[in-house]
Amino acid sequence: MALHAVAHLDQLDERHATRVKAGEQDVVLLRVGDNVxxxxxxxxxxxxxxDEGAVCEHRLIxxxxxxxxxxxxxxxCEPPALSRLTRYPAHxxxxxxxxDDQPQPAPVPTPREPARSLVIVGGGAAGAAAVARLDSKGFAGRLVWVDAQESPxxxxxxLSKFVIAGDMPAEQTPALLDEQTQASPNLLHLHATVNHIDAKAKAITLADGQQLAYDGALVATGGIAQRPDIPGALLPGTHVLRSRDHAAQLLDAARQARRVVIIGSSFIALEAASALCQLGVQVHVVSRHAVPMAKVLGDEIGRALRDLHQQHGVVFHAPTEPVAVEGDTHVQTVLLANGExxxxxxxxxxxxxxxxxxxxKGLPLAQDQSLLVDTHLSxxxxxxxxxxxxxxxxxxxxVRIEHWRVAQQQAWVAVDNLLGDAQVYADVPFFWTYHxxxxxxxxxxxxxxxxxxxxxxxxxxxxxxxxxRADQVLAVVACGYSRAMAALAQRMKQPLGREQAQALIHSWDIA
Structure with missing residues (x-):
């Protein structure tokens, strides 16, 4: 244990953290009035x-x-981080x-709900976030986590950003939970497939016939990658991207390929186009939409994104769609509706x-077969x-929003409600995409x-x-404005006018 003089109080800006060294330890300082x-x-x-983030509404983002x-x-307070910051004594x-260069001990939550039995179904972003949330809340009852995938x-x-570009081995994609959380004594992690959830009976039936009774459950089974209903969609050489195995198989195939056709222009599809370009293959994108991602980004930004891809050699075929994938024992051609x-x-x-x-079974589903829930995620x-x-x-x-961080935010709200801490989903959706x-x-x-x-x-x-809409900010799209976006992530939880948002952006002076 050793104390180090690291800064003068008047050097610290309350709007963001300041990075310093306490001996050999890197720390950030947050000024709160005359305290640090x-x-x-x-x-x-x-x-x-x-230190490159922002402080807003008493939070470091x-x-x-x-x-x-x-x-x-x-x-x-908000994911995608699932653990608190290590704190160091300061005065x-x-x-x-x-x-002090030695950290303070982390606080231990008070144990709660020791008699309850909870089940989480699904091992993706939401499932892992729920496990972490229950751990941080001190849940001391029986927790069963059912996950069909073998790996943690x-x-x-x-996967779409780095693995298929060859920048990260598939098996080295970062784990979502630390070893301590996964080793919690009240957590039973089952690698199994769920056949049926009976909400009335509060029972879950696994593929092997085993039944799990629960007092409360969270289902977070995500989505299944779709293939279009066209001839040849299952031919060898056709791929989807949803898992480590998918990514590894795609990378192996792409390394031996000269030309790749990507069907779709979602942000995952375009991230894949960007990644595969790094392998030196010729990438063609087939899209129903003349401007990619215009429904989210807007036409102007969507066109700029398309131009960026074209500058790197991506060829777009739009607006059109595939009508058949052709080949004998392996894909050879893709026939498009426009005759190409x-x-x-x-x-x-x-x-x-x-x-x-x-x-x-027996629960209300939307037209797209998603599960309808209320503001409490019930x-x-x-x-x-x-x-x-x-x-x-x-x-x-x-709405249905297929974003990683939204899934984690929703899992936290659901867990809080599961534990009786009434919460509604009122967070700001966020996603990032890399091209x-x-x-x-x-x-x-x-x-x-x-x-x-x-x-x-x-x-x-x-x-x-x-x-x-009507001068109220609904969504913000940015590249290179990280601090302003960090502040907006908190500020947009309340209604925000355009001029107010512009003033906040200009206050960071980072354009």
Whole structure:
């Protein structure tokens, strides 16, 4: 244990963290009036430097993926981080900030609900987030986590960005939970498939016939990658991308290919196009939409994204769609509705997912077969749901949002309700997408808007754009405005006018 003088109080800006060294230990300082808090310097989720984030509404927000931590004690308030910040003792003496290089012990939650039996179904983002949330809340009852995949829960967002580019081995995609959480004595992790959930009986039947009774359950089974209903969609050489195995198989095939056809222009499909370009293959994208991702980004940004891909050699065929995948023992060509026939060595279907709700009987489903839940993420008495498989009320509309962080946010809300801590989903949706070394961030959710305000240099991908309706900000799309987006991630939890948002953006002076 050793104290180190690391800064002067008047050097610290309350709007963001300041990175310093306490001996050999990197820490960030947060000023709160005349007091200072010291925490680990990098986000526990993916190692982002927290000094590049923002402080807003008494929270420190990660610059990369918008995890949020309480300024007072470092408690994690929003995912994708699932653990609190390590705290270091700090005090101010005569205007000088002193920090101990040894961390404070982490607080231990008070045990609760020892007599209850809970079940979580699904090993993806929402399932793992729910396990972490229950652990942090001190749940002391019986917890059964049913997961069909053999490997521990992992960060699937890396698959389309890094794994299929050859930048990260599939088996090294980061785990979502630390070893301590996975080794919790009251956690039973079952690698099994669920056949049926009987909400009335509060019972879950596994594929082997075993039954699990529960007091409360969270179902988070996600989605199943879809192939179009066309001839040849199952030919050898056709691929989907939803798992480590899918990514490894796709990478192996792409390394031996010269031409790749990607069906779809979702952000996953376009991330795959960007990644596969790094392997030196010729990439063709077939899309129903002339402008990719226009429903989320808007036409102007969608066109800029298409231009970026074209500058890196991607060839777009749009608007059209495939009518057949052709070949004898292996894919050889893709026939399009416009009459084009594309020669190819492999096909990747980026055509969306189907909600994995077949295991649910007697519960209300939306037209797309997603499970209908209320603002508390409740589907039935004692049963909650989260993630890609649910349609939920948001800003007066019933929506389904297939984003990694939204699934985690919903899991936390569901767990809080499961434990009796009444909560509603009122968070700000966020996702990030990576194309040719450019990271686009999207905050909020807008099904339509009447005006877009764009600042910065769109062709250089240094911009921020606000999609507004009646002068209220519904969604923000940006590249290169990490601090402003970090602050907006908190500020947009309340109604935000366009001029207010512009003032916040300009206050960071980072354009």
């Amino acid at each position: 808090r010291a925490f680990q310097a990098d986000c526990p989720h993916a190692g982002a430097p927290l 990660c610059p990369w993926h918008k995890a949020a931590f309480a300024v007072d004690d470092g408690e994690v 101010v003496q005569k205007g000088e900030v002193w920090v 829960s992992y960060d699937r967002t890396a 026939r594309l020669a190819t060595d492999l096909v990747l279907f980026g055509t969306g997912v189907k909600p994995a709700t077949d295991l649910l 589907a039935a008495e004692g049963l909650w749901a989260a993630g890609d498989m649910v349609t939920f009320p948001f800003n007066g509309q019933a 040719h070394n450019k990271t686009l961030e999207v905050l909020g959710h807008a099904s339509d808007w009447d005006h877009t305000t764009l600042e910065g240099d769109l062709p250089r991908f240094q911009f921020i754009a606000m999609h507004c």
